Amino acid sequence: MFNKSKFIWVATVVLIALSGCKGNKGGSNKVYKDQVVIHGLSDAKGLNPMTTSDAFSNSYISPNIFQQLLNYDHETMNLVPVLAKARPQLVQNGDMAELTFELREEAVWDNGQPVTTDDVLFTVKTIFCPKANTDNVKPGVDFIKDIKTYPDNNRKITFVCSKHIGMEDGTGGIPIIPEYIYDSKKVLRKYTIAELISGNSKANSDPEINEFADFFNSEKSNRDTTIVMGSGAYRLVSFETGQRLILEKKKNWWGDKLAKENEYFEAYPKRLVFETINDFNTALTALVDEKLDFIYVTPVKEYVELDNSPKFKQNFVKSEPQMLAYQAIGVNGRDKVLTDQKVRQALCYLTNVDQIIEKVLYGKGIRTIGSILPMKKDAYNSGITPYPYDVEKAKALLAEAGWNDSDGDGVLDKVIDGQKTKFEISYSYNSGNPLRETVGLLIQNSFKQAGIKLEIKALDWALYLDELKKHNCQLFYQGWVKEPRPDDEKQIFHTSSANGGSNYMNFGNAKTDALLEQIRAELDVTKRNELYKQWQQIEHDEVPYIFLYVQNFRNCVHKRFENTGAGPVYPGVWFAGFKVKEGYKVEGRE
């Protein structure tokens, strides 16, 4: 029975509630806390930079606690000296090379002790320490063969390496950790670095080393506030699982007076808070309410739609530097339908990349012709024109390769090994990724016009990786994150990576392998760039991947900050450098 008085009562409550919602004005009269709140989709996996493979921990959090000898400027991608005074001196010696670093005199740990070569040596030893979980760091420094120290100078250290293009970045890129905290018993001093690298048998069975490795891998070394300490500007003060992680600026930090040097010596906010919110709808609501100051928005549509929110526009700016990563559709070249180069090229002509960038990324990305990215201007082969979208050209190529529709059912066929084979291929992606599904639907539509039937398969992540490794996928979507260091494509394109490695395309032959090996050892930049250009031509012709695009970061930063220079190095910005603009009030500051 409809109750009139009840209705009026409810209506009144609703009206009052609606009229009470007035957006806050933000800006000048609000007092902000002296901190930057950064969104994380999941907790940091751990804060021991040597044993953690989690990108969020290693790029968002660790650089504020631990410092490297060298690091990349987020904007320019150049190597800048951090704990080292300058970039290393390089002495070549046959197929070996020596890199000598000098440490800064000012650098001290939290106990006031200076940072010395003993700490650097200790840090490198932990990488090669048996039973320590450092498998994610090892491949990046597998060229280090020995280390020389100088008794008369405890700030000078020389790395002896087998020649490799990543030497300087690899040796300079190790986060240095204090020996007095992580190895107070100085257990690792029992063994020389050369012994550990060669896999000395005594260390393998040494109970003291085992004890050290157990501690080094433990949760304690990853999250205990009395352990996680470095020479950086911030100290870990709390780590609440599933909630937030807080870093606090050290008083009288040694690097403060070097703030002019480079961004790694800029540390303005009193606190850096890493807030864990594992769902984007919730996170974006929190952002608009100014509960977050920085976020990287994975779902593109939601990112674009933020512009419809007046509150967002009032308080935030979008920051969209290009990412150092590319996305591509892998092509299994050993598949009987796809082994013909002409067929693979035809698929490129049928992939309307510009349209995909428009529809899937809302225009927030640029094309790339290969695995060497456009932002590496000197190495990028701008002489190659990307494949245009051209159905007729594709049809002609397919006909040349012997594919015709003999039975008039709209799907091409060809006799392969005496069997009539239809051109029906599959495109696999990891389920639950709408962007990748949409890419599949778009190419399915354009492939159809040339008489190719594409089946779209969504696979669970574990299964997807498994199928890729077994080469059961014909076409598949992949994204690769790169580093600023010179590109070493061996891991992905070398034939040795085809079984169990990342060469899911089954790509390569003796010639391409030789070129990749040559690139790895070529220290002369000009010559190396020439080789890179050759490599890109091969990629373009052979089509291991249908190369798609380089995305832009989809970062949002609160408007009260300046000095938020953005660039390709993940996560795109240096949080500690965020400075509050004039006109905004901050707690505890005049």
Add this chain to the structure above:
Amino acid sequence: MGDSNNTDQRQDYWSYVKRQFKKNKRAVISAYIVAVMALIAITADFLANEKPIVCTYKGHTYFPIFKEYAVDLGIAKWPKDLLNINWTDTKFDFAIRPIVPYSPTTQDFFNSGFVSPFAKQSVASTRWRHWLGTEGIGRDILAGLIHGTRIAFTVGIVSMSIASLIGILLGSLAGFFGDNRIKISRASMLMGFIFLYFAWFYAFGSRSYILSDAIGKSIVSFLGQLLISIGIFIGALFVGYASGFILKIIPFFRKKTAIPVDIIVQRLIEILVSIPRLFLIIAVIAISKPGIMLVMVIIGLTSWTEIARFIRAELLRVRSLEYIEASEALGYSRTRILLKHAIPNAISPVLITVAFGIAAAILIESSLSFLGLGVPPEIITWGKLLSLARGSASQLWVAIFPGVAIFLTVTLFNLIGEGLTDALDPRQKK
């Protein structure tokens, strides 16, 4: 024969049911709406299609939609001119296009990115407007809804047909024969038991790889293989049953015992009911190739329990009625009595369950599509449309129309079910 009398009676009964049903206005209206929707489902290809119904191209006249049926059946080929052409962009000399000139898979790039039904659309004319807007890559929502109707109805009807077959068979066996009306000699029983192991081994054990490969291939091949397996199983059991005569030399084995059909079926129902259906379906889908056929078969195989219970209860009542006793006295075989007299008189309550079952099946399919399971990405269903609307509140139209469609259909079938309940309930007689 006494059959004619029986038919008269039955006609009488059904006309009475019809009269009763018509008294329930809501159910009658629902039935009419469902009939209209069924018509939409049947004619979906002519209502929303990128291909013209009839067109002239390069001097020839074609009927592309009929042509497509013929090509699918394998009795025709596409003419060279029409092979893989872009139907929407091609300029025909003359063409009559369907009301909605888009297929659910047509990607209209000029109107992609969730264009609202009320927004300005970049279309050639009003004729090409997306009346209910589009989704992310420019697929027409109305076309998706129309073809989604077909999928929803197919899922509902096919899955409930499978369920009815299994339910009626097992339920009537349990109800009519109970625990002690099928008797076989101890000899056959013993041999049957022994052969049960062999039957299982040869039908399913040794063919397990064939069966699991077939699941991976397609649902049709799996059903074919399953039928072969069941055939082997029954054959082996029969051999066991028949070979019992050797043992009959011994008097002990000549004695007859009853097979507790009722208990077996009841336990089977309880086992099936105790497994959460959605999880079972998701588990099966995870290991097999996605396809709408698979979804229908799984829903059918898991939803026969209610039907079986109904018909069992009905037959328990029927089997003690005079006319059954009379026909037994006349010496008819039990099978004949069951098929010709008992089941037809007990079938009516099943209609009610089927009506509710169709609603449930449509809902399950929508849930699966919403989760992105069961149907390949290019097939648009109501649930799929709903899931496209996830994550942004500003594109209401993508969620509202399929949501309403699902709600409406499920409600309609439930109302029809209610109407049938009232009409068939003898205690409601006025």
